[in-house]
Amino acid sequence: MITVYGIPNCDTVKKARTWLDEQGLAYQFHDYKKQGVPADRLPQWLKTLGWEKVLNRAGTTWRKLDDATKAGVTDAASAAALMVEQPSVIKRPLVAWADGRLSVGFSPDLFAEHR
Secondary structure, three states, rough: OEEEEEOOOOOOHHHHHHHHHHOOOOOEEEEHHHOOOOOOOOHHHHHHHHHHHHHHHHOOOHHHHHHHHEEEEEEEHHHHHHHHHHHHHHOOEEOOOOOOEEEEEHHHHHHHHOO
């Protein structure tokens, strides 16, 4: 089963979900706002993808953080702590594919690679 992690009002998540629907691919959606960040999966995401790739430093949530908080994110552990506290700093969507691979973000080409 494919799992799409994100927030429902994110435009990129909407595009990803639409693409999956159009391809007829079944998936489950994990809403960070309602369900939180899955603490049992986060370490694997950071190890597999790299915390720098998972952390969204271009987003509104990151930009609104105070400088001390931003400066405190220096490694996987500090990034994970912030991601649990502020799930919107995770790049979206993060997708766990049926074959176990992970991807971050959306483009039709990226998703087609994982079909």
